[in-house]
Amino acid sequence: MHLVTLIPGDGIGPEITKAVTDIFAAAQVPVQWEEQNAGQTTFDQSGELIPVALLKSLEKNKVALKGPITTPVGKGFRSINVTLRQKYDLYQNVRPSKTTPGIHTRYEGIDLVLFRENTEGLYSGLEVFDERLGIADSIARVTVEGSRKICRAAFAYANRHGRKKVTLAHKANIIKMAGTIMINACKEASLEFPHIVFEDKIIDNMCMQLVSKPEQFDVIVTTNLFGDLLSDLCAGLVGGLGVVAGANIGDNMAIFEAVHGSAPDIAGQGKANPTALLRSAIMMLHHLGEHVVADRLDKALDDTLLHQEQCTGDLGGRATTSEFTQHIIDKL
Missing domain, CATH: 3.40.718.10 (Isopropylmalate Dehydrogenase)
Structure with a gap:
């Protein structure tokens, strides 16, 4: 069992994070989540932009999955992403871009x-x-x-x-x-x-x-x-930021993330597309050596993307975030 720090983030972050954790649960992925957060929501609630508890979790687990985070604007705060990358020497930003059948470009x-x-x-x-x-x-x-x-x-x-x-x-x-x-x-x-x-x-x-x-x-x-x-x-x-994975990797730690923004304008409306975060989570599984289950999730996602009507609105479909998630689970 792999212990992984989970950072839901802001805006649509909690929705797409739930989609990924639901899919992981359905596939019985050997990952245990340790949830900590950072960003605008955390700052509003506790006055901490990057809580000490999050840093301790990262330093203990060495692997994290991160949703989109909002750094408060106009208050002198440095980018959270840049701060974490430099603090932990995550010198590799790795971004695959691959044509996907079903996503028309x-x-x-x-x-x-x-x-x-x-x-x-x-x-x-x-x-x-x-x-x-x-x-x-x-x-x-x-x-x-x-x-x-x-x-x-x-x-x-x-x-x-x-x-x-x-x-x-x-x-x-x-x-x-x-x-x-x-x-x-x-x-x-x-x-x-x-x-x-x-x-x-x-x-x-x-x-x-x-x-x-x-x-x-x-x-x-x-x-x-x-x-x-x-x-x-x-x-x-290959279809935009909503469909590509991203990772920040160092010699001793790796943080996998959705590279798109937090989209507060559609938060809570069931419109968010979890594909980018799911693909980042699949990258994370390969990093952890869980190649078989990673390939299984990848195939279930690709099989769903072939059916436009089962996708979210940004991909031309009519499915909500939870419906899209369920279509992926059904294909496992």
Whole structure:
């Protein structure tokens, strides 16, 4: 039995979290949940944005499933997601994007995984504002060690999963020093895995290639800001943020999450689509070594997505969150 920290989040978070826990219960997944929360709701109730109890749970269990969290706006709070990533060195943001039969998009045959460096770059929090001159300096800190870690993680993943190519997206023609660090780190990692093709592309060309011929890509690795942008772009190729999984992985901890927002405008109305969080939970099961039950859940979800009338409104169906959940359970 695996003890996992469960963070329901805000807005639609509790609804889609319940959907996932109901499906896990029906499939008799060997997971025991330890529920703790963070974000706007927690702050309103207790005055704590990230409670100490949550941090202790994460440090004990080492694995978590997290719904969408709202960081209060305009009160000087730092992003909860960024805080957790940096506190626990969750340096890999892993985002698969794969074509799903039943979800109609402009593209077919897409099966790529993006590795975004998750703790450095323009998210390092190194900003200075000179009021006299009216100048803001935001420093994109990129380290040799951080670059080596994310590049090797991308190659190691490709090796484990039988992937054939790793593509680095960078801007070394302009951001020369940081770009060169990433290129060298990938070249170094590629020497360890010589059977995997390595290529690099400048970020603007990468964006064009992703929307013109996305099926050419396999594993993509890049820096924090570029990864933030590309991961949403890749999600858009296969149906949007509501259908893709996400994970923040370090050497000692992993937090799996729905990458979309908390959608407070539809909270409590039974309209929320739990697919993204369920796919993140399936990723979590693979991480825990529970491959058989993970594949079983994946098949039940895919079989449901084939029937549009059984899906939620954002996928063209009429089902409520609970009805969609039940359709998945029925297919187990």
